[in-house]
Amino acid sequence: MEIVFPLYVLIIFFPSLLLYIFLRKNRRSPHKRAKLPPGSMGWPYIGETLQLYSQDPNVFFATKQRRYGEIFKTHILGCRCVMLASPEAARFVLVNQAHLFKPTYPKSKENLLGPSALFFHQGKYHIRLRKLVQGSLSPEAIRNLVGDIEAVAVSALDSWAGGQVIDTFQAMKKFSFEVGILAIFGHLEAHYREELKKNYSIVEKGYNSFPTKIPGTPYKKALSARKRLSKILSKIIGERKEKRSNEKDLVGCLLNSRDDKGEILTEDQIADNIIGVLFAAQDTTASVMTWILKYLHDDPKLLEAVKAEQKATSQSNEEGNHPLTWTQTRKMPITYKVILESLRIASIISFTFREAVADVEYKGYLIPKGWKVMPLFRNIHHNPEFFNNPQKFDPSRFDIVPKPYTFMPFGSGVHACPGNELAKLEMLILTHHLVTKFRWEVVGSKSGIQYSPFPVPLGGLPAKFWRESAP
Ligand code: HEM
Ligand SMILES: *[C@@H]1O[C@H](CO)[C@@H](O)[C@H](O)[C@H]1NC(C)=O
Numbered sequence: 511m512e513i514v515f516p517l518y519v520l521i522i523f524f525p526s527l528l529l530y531i532f533l534r535k536n537r538r539s540p541h542k543r544a545k546l547p548p549g550s551m552g553w554p555y556i557g558e559t560l561q562l563y564s565q566d567p568n569v570f571f572a573t574k575q576r577r578y579g580e581i582f583k584t585h586i587l588g589c590r591c592v593m594l595a596s597p598e599a600a601r602f603v604l605v606n607q608a609h610l611f612k613p614t615y616p617k618s619k620e621n622l623l624g625p626s627a628l629f630f631h632q633g634k635y636h637i638r639l640r641k642l643v644q645g646s647l648s649p650e651a652i653r654n655l656v657g658d659i660e661a662v663a664v665s666a667l668d669s670w671a672g673g674q675v676i677d678t679f680q681a682m683k684k685f686s687f688e689v690g691i692l693a694i695f696g697h698l699e700a701h702y703r704e705e706l707k708k709n710y711s712i713v714e715k716g717y718n719s720f721p722t723k724i725p726g727t728p729y730k731k732a733l734s735a736r737k738r739l740s741k742i743l744s745k746i747i748g749e750r751k752e753k754r755s756n757e758k759d760l761v762g763c764l765l766n767s768r769d770d771k772g773e774i775l776t777e778d779q780i781a782d783n784i785i786g787v788l789f790a791a792q793d794t795t796a797s798v799m800t801w802i803l804k805y806l807h808d809d810p811k812l813l814e815a816v817k818a819e820q821k822a823t824s825q826s827n828e829e830g831n832h833p834l835t836w837t838q839t840r841k842m843p844i845t846y847k848v849i850l851e852s853l854r855i856a857s858i859i860s861f862t863f864r865e866a867v868a869d870v871e872y873k874g875y876l877i878p879k880g881w882k883v884m885p886l887f888r889n890i891h892h893n894p895e896f897f898n899n900p901q902k903f904d905p906s907r908f909d910i911v912p913k914p915y916t917f918m919p920f921g922s923g924v925h926a927c928p929g930n931e932l933a934k935l936e937m938l939i940l941t942h943h944l945v946t947k948f949r950w951e952v953v954g955s956k957s958g959i960q961y962s963p964f965p966v967p968l969g970g971l972p973a974k975f976w977r978e979s980a981p
Pocket of ligand 1: 628629630640643647690693786787790791792794795798858859862863918919920921922924925926927928929930932933
């Protein structure tokens with residue numbers, strides 16, 4: 511048989527070859543045109559990890575920004591990354607081109623919390639879970655929680671009062687955990703709450719420890735506690751299914767969800783997202799509340815103004831004999847601005863991580879596929895261009911709404927915090943009862959910051975609380 515190229519092979523093959531060459535060239539083109547951002551990569555393998563941890567990490571970022579500008583490369587914790595310190599860059603990564611940057615966490619952390627938790631995901635599954643979580647934390651849903659949150663706040667404050675030294679951060683963690691439980695389960699039997707709390711605290715200790723399965727290590731203990739959490743959750747979910755109640759809390763939303771094929775979520779998917787939300791809700795809110803107590807304590811005039819605002823509310827509730835209402839929590843402008851300014855100046859989530867899923871070009875610079883990308887929220891929040899005299903605690907700066915993407919304590923875009931309304935609500939409610947009925951003193955004069963892993967005042971802000979006698 512004669513071997514000739516039939517004409518049709520040429521007709522089909524040749525143009526596709528051309529197209530292939532053209533596409534490859536185009537795919538490669540960012541490499542050719544764009545260069546890597548400025549910056550230094552430090553030592554082989556360890557990169558600049560030591561520089562990052564030998565000082566306050568924020569000093570590291572700020573020094574880099576002064577030297578290189580809004581975008582620079584570095585190499586930390588074995589990852590090559592590009593750091594971004596401008597509102598436009600943050601918007602590019604988190605909002606406009608979010609599909610090019612996926613969330614990225616170490617596998618050891620994913621496995622501990624639960625690999626199906628929404629913040630590890632992108633795309634269809636993420637959108638589905640996010641709708642459910644957002645729905646259960648929306649203003650319409652959480653306005654029904656005001657009374658319950660208030661009860662938790664009052665009982666927490668009562669347990670601190672009496673003049674013994676309290677680790678404010680630890681105390682706030684108990685409070686934000688209870689509020690998290692309310693949003694997730696509604697009313698949950700006390701014995702389940704206790705079991706969850708104890709086992710969860712073991713999981714949490716493993717989260718920032720060395721990931722190894724050697725028995726006796728915090729990470730291994732955490733993995734075992736995580737398994738026990740799954741068992742407890744499975745029991746709770748089983749009981750909820752039997753009752754067939756139509757609650758609007760997170761568990762209710764997760765149980766009722768059907769995808770476009772009518773499939774329900776698996777028990778692991780439900781459990782991972784419950785633990786995930788609890789994790790996202792607890793230390794964040796507790797760190798901010800701790801800072802709020804410090805800032806109010808350090809500024810007696812500001813405290814007076816917040817007190818006056820809150821006392822007016824409590825007087826209209828017959829000296830606090832009536833419960834707070836949702837509407838009242840919407841009318842606390844001074845306290846609200848104290849919360850915003852605390853979020854800005856403490857910037858407890860100082861940056862986040864993403865990973866480029868393709869070569870991406872930004873302002874003429876190449877962000878190579880596989881590199882980590884870190885929007886630096888804290889640098890933006892502390893830039894004098896956007897916040898005049900940024901080191902000064904000044905709630906009145908929020909009389910004017912900040913420019914877009916200059917204030918992102920809750921992130922932005924597809925992964926922005928769905929719990930932000932709940933976080934602000936619980937902070938308002940706790941502050942209301944704190945300033946109207948209690949006084950507090952910070953113990954010791956040591957100032958400084960500890961990373962737990964979010965920044966909190968040194969020692970968790972040891973303080974004494976007293977109930978103020980009625981006037
Ligand atoms: C003051 C307290 C809080 C702060 C400062 C905060 C901050 C943030 C930030 C910055 C993100 C985005 C992270 C990123 O883009 O990588 C985030 C995500 C998230 N937060 Fe919060 N958060 C707080 C409280 C809460 C609370 C109370 C809940 C739930 C009850 C919550 C649930 C979540 C969840 C589930 C995500 C992941 C969303 C997603 O990936 O789609 N957060 N939070
Ligand atoms: C953890 O959960 C189990 C139930 O699976 C429970 O018996 C135990 O008391 C809980 N607490 C601790 C500290 O393990």
